[in-house]
Amino acid sequence: MNYKNExxxxxxxxxxxxxxxEDIVATDLTGKELVIKKASPNRMIQVFLSFPNFEDFKEEIIAFDEFMNEAKVEIFTYLLFDKKIDFAYKFKKIIPVFDTNEEYGNMYGTKIVSGILENCLTKALFLVGKDGAIYHIDMPEDLSKPLDMNRIRIELNKVYQSYTGVGCHG
Structure with a gap:
């Protein structure tokens, strides 16, 4: 992967x-531990979104928050960073959390292990269906390229219309 020619x-x-x-333990804005379950208790679609930092990706993150705010159905969207960040921006739909135990980075393969972004999380999106299965992943090779919003919209529609019960892995 690369970012800014590195x-x-x-x-x-x-x-x-x-x-x-996978279930992961993260920390919320108040410092309280939060267990993010592989399948939300009320069978809602979930999006796990991560970035190396807020400042470099602020415009894309805010645009994604607006995109999720326009959704006609409830979708839990978690924004993960490797460490606590204070935000001046007030999120509309995104729930910012911090991967302080490195569970998300290690289990989902998003932890950067070399370069100037070492120990940060890479830009990634995991779309988790109502049954807890992963339906779509967007993890650009070049972090300066935005997430594919048209494809994400299509995949969200597919997941919404998919099986709503518990599958064989539940």
């Missing part, structure tokens, strides 16, 4: 489409 590597582990998402 190449970097991710941790070797990666979770893939079709696999069951």
């Amino acid at each position: 190449e970097f590597e991710l941790i070797d582990e990666i979770i893939d489409i079709g696999y069951m998402a």
Whole structure:
């Protein structure tokens, strides 16, 4: 992967489409631990979104918050960073959390292990269906390229119309 003409590597582990998402423990804005379950208790779609930092990706993050705010259905959207950040921006739909235990970075393969962004999380989006399965991943090779919003919109529609019960991995 690369960003600003520097190449970097991710941790070797990666979770893939079709696999069951993993529960992760994160920290919320108040410093309280929060367990993000692989399948939300009320069978809602979830989006796990991560970035190396807020400042460099602020416009894209805010645009994604606006995009999620326009959704006609409730979708839990978690924005993950490797460490606590204070935000001047007030999120409309996104729930900012911090991967202080490195569970998300290690289990989802988003932890950067080399370069100037070492120990940060890479830009990534995981779309988790109502049953806890991973339906879509967007993890650009070049972090300066935005997430593919048209594809994400299509995938969200697919997930919304998918099976609503508990699958064989529940």
